[in-house]
Amino acid sequence: MKKQMSQTRDWIATAKTLSEALPYLQRYEGATIVIKLGGHAMGSDEAMEEFARDIVLMRQVGVHPVIVHGGGPMINSMLKRLDIQSEFVGGKRVTDAATVEVVEMVLSGLINKRVVQAINDQGGRAVGISGKDAGLMICRQDDPSLGLVGTPETIDTRLLETLTTAELIPVIAPLGVSREGQTMNVNGDTAAGAIAGALQARRLLLLTDVAGVKNAAGDVMTELTASQIREMTEEGVIAGGMIPKTETALDALARGVRAAVILDGRVPNACLLELFTDHGVGSMIRRG
Ligand SMILES: Nc1ncnc2c1ncn2[C@@H]1O[C@H](COP(=O)(O)OP(=O)(O)O)[C@@H](O)[C@H]1O
Ligand SMILES: CC(=O)N[C@@H](CCC(=O)OP(=O)(O)O)C(=O)O
Numbered sequence: 001m002k003k004q005m006s007q008t009r010d011w012i013a014t015a016k017t018l019s020e021a022l023p024y025l026q027r028y029e030g031a032t033i034v035i036k037l038g039g040h041a042m043g044s045d046e047a048m049e050e051f052a053r054d055i056v057l058m059r060q061v062g063v064h065p066v067i068v069h070g071g072g073p074m075i076n077s078m079l080k081r082l083d084i085q086s087e088f089v090g091g092k093r094v095t096d097a098a099t100v101e102v103v104e105m106v107l108s109g110l111i112n113k114r115v116v117q118a119i120n121d122q123g124g125r126a127v128g129i130s131g132k133d134a135g136l137m138i139c140r141q142d143d144p145s146l147g148l149v150g151t152p153e154t155i156d157t158r159l160l161e162t163l164t165t166a167e168l169i170p171v172i173a174p175l176g177v178s179r180e181g182q183t184m185n186v187n188g189d190t191a192a193g194a195i196a197g198a199l200q201a202r203r204l205l206l207l208t209d210v211a212g213v214k215n216a217a218g219d220v221m222t223e224l225t226a227s228q229i230r231e232m233t234e235e236g237v238i239a240g241g242m243i244p245k246t247e248t249a250l251d252a253l254a255r256g257v258r259a260a261v262i263l264d265g266r267v268p269n270a271c272l273l274e275l276f277t278d279h280g281v282g283s284m285i286r287r288g
């Protein structure tokens with residue numbers, strides 16, 4: 001009897017949560033949300049399944065999710081197996097001709113199809129592409145000392161619009177092509193920011209494996225301004241892989257995205273919590 005009553009209370013709480021989501025569901029109906037799934041946030045098959053369910057639910061309630069994925073740790077292990085050395089400068093991989101082949105193989109092959117399949121297994125209809133498809137992402141060389149690393153120069157959104165109109169979910173591997181036809185390795189965060197800007201996305205969600213951007217004392221900053229980011233980067237508090245994330249957030253806002261959030265992809269249903277409840281799960285960077 002007691003068990004039955006507590007179960008009823010759980011169901012009532014679930015119904016209340018659903019009911020409270022109504023204003024958020026209305027707010028985001030028809031909105032484009034770009035979600036960057038970092039390699040570190042992919043973790044287990046279970047985490048991937050949960051992420052995929054969130055994405056399918058978003059589509060079901062009229063949101064247009066566009067996924068950009070990373071895969072840094074998986075590229076590292078493939079390079080190691082092939083005995084190719086690799087190093088990062090400012091959160092970006094120094095990329096030579098041999099490395100870019102492995103990057104493309106891992107990102108466009110293994111990871112892209114894993115994300116696509118996870119979404120489709122949950123009843124969604126995802127289509128895997130890279131920045132090379134239909135001239136989506138034309139790049140110039142970032143810093144010559146990084147080799148074949150690209151900075152997106154133009155984003156042609158037509159393919160994404162076609163997919164979205166057909167109610168398909170684009171899943172994008174962060175590779176681009178130079179004007180000369182050279183394949184370029186693009187940091188996943190950088191690619192997501194450029195795509196979010198070009199689509200004038202309502203939100204850019206950067207999913208990673210930390211609770212958010214931490215200050216010098218190690219506390220997560222729930223809100224961050226552009227000047228705080230610049231200061232913390234100069235002081236070395238924001239370092240490594242967090243540099244492209246915060247730079248991307250600022251860049252996306254400058255291009256017209258309303259807000260960017262760096263959030264903890266390890267938290268179950270992180271995307272749903274962020275979009276459809278009061279409980280933010282990371283660091284929010286707003287315009288202004
Ligand atoms: N100030 C900071 N706050 C939080 N994380 C930071 C900070 N500075 C550096 N980092 C590092 O950035 C990492 C996230 O970047 P990265 O490893 O590239 O993630 P992903 O694979 O999800 O893109 C964190 O795991 C953390 O080690
Ligand atoms: C230029 C550059 O650094 N490219 C990244 C692309 C993958 C990526 O960004 O993966 P995460 O999101 O998991 O870090 C790389 O080669 O690792």
